[in-house]
Amino acid sequence: MDLEAHIAPEAGMTPQPKPWIMAIHAYVPGKSAAADGRPLIKLSANENPLGTSPAALAARHAAPLPDVYPDPDAGALRRAIAAHHDLDADRIVCGTGSDELLNLAAQGFAGAGDEVLYVRHGFAVYDIAARRCGATPVVAPDRDYGTDVDALLGCVTPRTKVVFVANPNNPTGAWIGANDMRLLHAGLPRHVLLVIDQAYGEYLDAHDDDGGMALAHAHPNVLVTRTFSKIYGLAGERIGWATGAPEVVAVLNRIRGPFNVTSAGQAAAIAALGDTQFVRRSRDHNAVERARFVAAVENLAEQGLRAVPSKGNFVLVLFKGALQAETALQAIAEAGFAVRWLPQQGLPHALRITIGTAAHMDAIMAVLRHATDQAAGPQARSRDATLQQAEDSA
């Protein structure tokens, strides 16, 4: 047998990736360094500026050693979540970040020929989740950067299988209330799975609850996802969870990784749930600093800056005047901070800025004031020069 001929690749006979996989633009994570490699303070990934609960850190260190597999069902963690949120542990599934669960929801319920629907400027993972399973992503128009229930419902077709709504939404911070959420669910055909992504749910005031958990409890076609990455300060451990009808949870359990949450992650998350004081402190800090930052941005309204109203731990700032978002991004980087510019999400005129410490926010506000001045300066000067020329030639 001619072995050479047998193993020599013929033209075009290399492994061919699926075309729907090649249509994916890989997720772009928030930056932590400048173009020249200089480290930047990260206000680009919505992490908790207060760090992690000390109790969670201690539990992480006391977790079982890494030579044994973790609890495949994350039983203790699911029971802790159930107790904390007054849920049934059998209706909870944990994931390697809620990112895994969002992907599994799409994969479990949609495929080639199906449509996965979400709103414009929605969370970037939804497009990837749709394409990964061969489904077609469908993007509904937004209403002033927020979820427009009528527009979403208007995009539903017989092929729609999954609808994703981040509430509050990332990167815009926009949020819809319980009434809108109920109308959205009521307007969807029964066979459509509504995934309510509450990654920032812990930042909401109690009266801003969107009712997602109640919908997931009462209906067979609602899944709510949560994460330990944001207010709990455990982004590096990759722990998320979801709750829904037992049948929906069973689908995710079939296709998730069998040991998808680490021992250290499970232990840390249980302790983080118990440290209500850390969570309260994080929420309060965020509310105070977010309000202060939004007020500072509103002070630059005449210079064309606007803050999209946010219920998350970040603010989307729009740049409609002389100062462009990309220029502001550079000025902020020169001051030592990374924030998020999202031209690939239809937001070339905006920066998403995570709420950091008070000192971080002071620095960002100073940069924005200085940069708007700088941007107005040359333009004002050239306008003066044009006027002068006109006078001279008159």
Ligand SMILES: *Cc1c(COP(=O)(O)O)cnc(C)c1O
């Ligand atoms: C940050 C975020 C997540 C959480 O991702 P993890 O995988 O849990 O870290 C999910 N949805 C939205 C909208 C987010 O902003």
